[in-house]
Amino acid sequence: MIDLINLNKKFDNGFTALESINFTIEKGDLVCLLGPSGCGKSTILNLIAGLLTPTAGDIQFNGKSVVATAPKERNIGFVFQNYALYPHMTVLENVMFPLTVGKNKLDKSSAKAIAEEYMKLTNIEELSSKKPETLSGGQQQRVAITRALVQKPDILLLDEPLSNLDARLRLRIREEIRRLVKEVGITAIFVTHDQEEALSISDKIILMNEGVVQQYALPEELYLEPANLFVANFIGSPIINTMKVEVSNSRMNFGDFTVPLSVLLESRKKTEIQDGSYTFAIRPEDVKPELSGGLIDEMMVGESEIIGRDCILRFEKNGLVIKSIVSVEQAIKNELRQLSFNFNKAFLFDESGKRVY
Ligand SMILES: Nc1ncnc2c1ncn2[C@@H]1O[C@H](COP(=O)(O)OP(=O)(O)OP(=O)(O)O)[C@@H](O)[C@H]1O
Numbered sequence: 001m002i003d004l005i006n007l008n009k010k011f012d013n014g015f016t017a018l019e020s021i022n023f024t025i026e027k028g029d030l031v032c033l034l035g036p037s038g039c040g041k042s043t044i045l046n047l048i049a050g051l052l053t054p055t056a057g058d059i060q061f062n063g064k065s066v067v068a069t070a071p072k073e074r075n076i077g078f079v080f081q082n083y084a085l086y087p088h089m090t091v092l093e094n095v096m097f098p099l100t101v102g103k104n105k106l107d108k109s110s111a112k113a114i115a116e117e118y119m120k121l122t123n124i125e126e127l128s129s130k131k132p133e134t135l136s137g138g139q140q141q142r143v144a145i146t147r148a149l150v151q152k153p154d155i156l157l158l159d160e161p162l163s164n165l166d167a168r169l170r171l172r173i174r175e176e177i178r179r180l181v182k183e184v185g186i187t188a189i190f191v192t193h194d195q196e197e198a199l200s201i202s203d204k205i206i207l208m209n210e211g212v213v214q215q216y217a218l219p220e221e222l223y224l225e226p227a228n229l230f231v232a233n234f235i236g237s238p239i240i241n242t243m244k245v246e247v248s249n250s251r252m253n254f255g256d257f258t259v260p261l262s263v264l265l266e267s268r269k270k271t272e273i274q275d276g277s278y279t280f281a282i283r284p285e286d287v288k289p290e291l292s293g294g295l296i297d298e299m300m301v302g303e304s305e306i307i308g309r310d311c312i313l314r315f316e317k318n319g320l321v322i323k324s325i326v327s328v329e330q331a332i333k334n335e336l337r338q339l340s341f342n343f344n345k346a347f348l349f350d351e352s353g354k355r356v357y
């Protein structure tokens with residue numbers, strides 16, 4: 001179990017990268033640290049690994065502080081974005097290397113036996129005698145992961161390990177990483193800024209922005225029950241529709257049309273909804289184009305973008321843009337439709353971005 005408690009990191013130049021981070025990662029979980037560039041993901045990994053020292057707060061493994069423990073003693077495997085294999089060594093020598101140094105070093109033949117056992121697990125046995133420069137990106141990445149695993153670390157940290165790979169290979173390697181991590185039963189933290197990657201690989205996701213944890217939840221929770229506007233906007237593709245709305249006289253005023261507040265489900269309200277300005281958000285799959293009887297009339301479908309089984313329709317009227325996702329058979333272009341919303345699945349955020357519905 002990994003605990004981060006009120007963890008703060010201020011760099012020497014005075015920049016505070018992490019404000020006060022609190023979370024617990026359960027043993028055996030594969031957790032993704034997700035967030036935009038510069039939000040502090042690598043800083044957290046480096047603090048856990050001991051490559052950086054926190055300014056305040058504590059890091060505990062199984063209830064014991066490790067802040068004063070040297071990186072080597074923390075029993076962590078670290079896989080960096082740029083695999084950092086030793087170029088003059090073969091694959092086998094690369095994988096064996098961690099076992100042949102340090103105070104618990106093994107003799108060559110024991111190290112080789114363990115290395116070969118793990119190379120079987122990651123399907124790189126046939127690369128054994130090759131040099132890194134002759135391997136593809138995906139193969140190098142598998143070697144780097146194998147080298148991290150042979151040390152039987154308690155924790156595996158992976159910092160954007162797939163960012164150098166092409167789209168198809170990313171898909172395959174991320175499935176392999178999940179399989180491996182689960183097979184070895186290790187606790188793993190996987191850093192990415194790709195929401196789709198995080199949603200598909202993780203047991204749980206920690207979504208961050210500007211050094212603050214926005215939400216720590218199951219992938220489906222992040223999608224279905226975003227804690228705030230940042231989360232709603234970050235998770236989901238195509239991106240969620242957002243509209244400004246004024247609440248007054250028990251109605252939501254969208255500008256061109258108004259809707260009574262009573263369309264909102266009582267049970268989904270987080271608080272009583274006071275008069276004022278809000279952001280209304282609705283996912284494209286909860287917007288339906290209709291021939292008649294819709295809530296918003298006469299919206300023009302401009303583009304329609306076919307993305308396989310589904311099609312994204314882009315509606316526009318007086319500067320208001322709303323996207324709807326429908327099945328590919330329902331693709332239309334340059335036609336007028338009325339739109340209806342599934343309010344049971346819509347969200348409302350107050351001016352600070354906090355979710356109220
Ligand atoms: N040594 C340093 N001194 C000062 N500021 C730093 C230092 N290292 C990182 N930062 C800043 O801290 C913030 C967090 O950096 P970090 O590398 O953790 O981001 P990240 O989430 O990993 O981003 P990316 O997705 O681009 O890798 C950034 O604004 C970065 O510029």
Ligand SMILES: [Mg+2]
Nearest residue numbers: 041042043159
């Ligand atoms: Mg980073």
